[in-house]
Amino acid sequence: MLELHHNPMKVEKVLEKEPPKWPPGTATAYHALTFGAYVDRLLTNADPKHRRIDQLFEEEIAQPFDIDFRIGLPKNLSYRGARFEPFGINEFLRNAIKTPSMWMLVIKLLLNPNNLLSKASNAVTGQITNDPYMREIAISSVSGHGTARGMAKLYGILANGGKLGNKQFLSQETIKSLTDPKMIGESLNYGGKIKMGRGLYYSKNPMVRTCVTYD
Structure with a gap:
């Protein structure tokens, strides 16, 4: 992971040489570390200033809209970050029994402890997520740090059509595209069929027809 921070071009070369594991568009096996690495390098290359994702987010979103959220947590701010406490096996099983959507995960883990889900889960450990040097690495899909107020403000702007006062955060067209799978x-690691969009997956909600959840 440190290569993402110190040598992003090397990581980019590795990623671009990785062949698809299945025909594109037919399946998915999402993982935050690899997904973020791909997206972040694409954004950096598309940005006229070629800024890293943390700098781009800070200058284009966090500062203009006064949102207390950042991608990658600088070591001098690590005291503000809550510690990550992974589920123990007993707590995981208790939650799984109460949640039918998790039953398939449990079955897959029991039948094949070395499947994609296990490998993906083992890659993100408490040691990685609580290490200040690791937290500093900017990966948009896994190393976001912010306050509850900052997150509420961000989603409030989206719910308000992408505007805050006279400032436009995202266009209506872009927001609409985010709700379109x-x-x-x-899902080859979670099991069952899922709907995926631009960095989002979509699940049913008893209160609304479609619930958009960031993954």
Whole structure:
């Protein structure tokens, strides 16, 4: 992971040489570390100033809209970060029994402890997520740090059509595109069919027709 911070071009070369594991658009096996690495390098290359994702987010979103949120937590601010406490096996099983959508995960883990889900889960450990040097690494899909107020403000802007006062955060067209799934197929690590969009996955909610959840 440190290569992402110190040598992003090397990581980019590795990622671009990785061949697809299945025909694109037919399935997915999401993992925060690799997903963020791909997206962040694409954004950096598309940005005219070629800024890293943490700098781009800070200058284009966090500062202009006064949102207390950052991608990657500088070591001098590590005291503000809550510690990550992973589920123990007993707590995981208790939650799984109460949640039908998790039953398939448990079955897959029991039948094949070395499957994609296990490998993906083992890659993100408490040691990594609580290490100040690791937390400093900017990966948009896994190293976001912010306050509850900052998150509420961000989603409040989105719920208000992407505007805050006279400032436009995202266009209506962009917000609409975020609610439109781009791929419906089998999740090879979670099991079952899922709907995926632009950095989002979509699940049913008893209160509303479609619940958009960031993954």
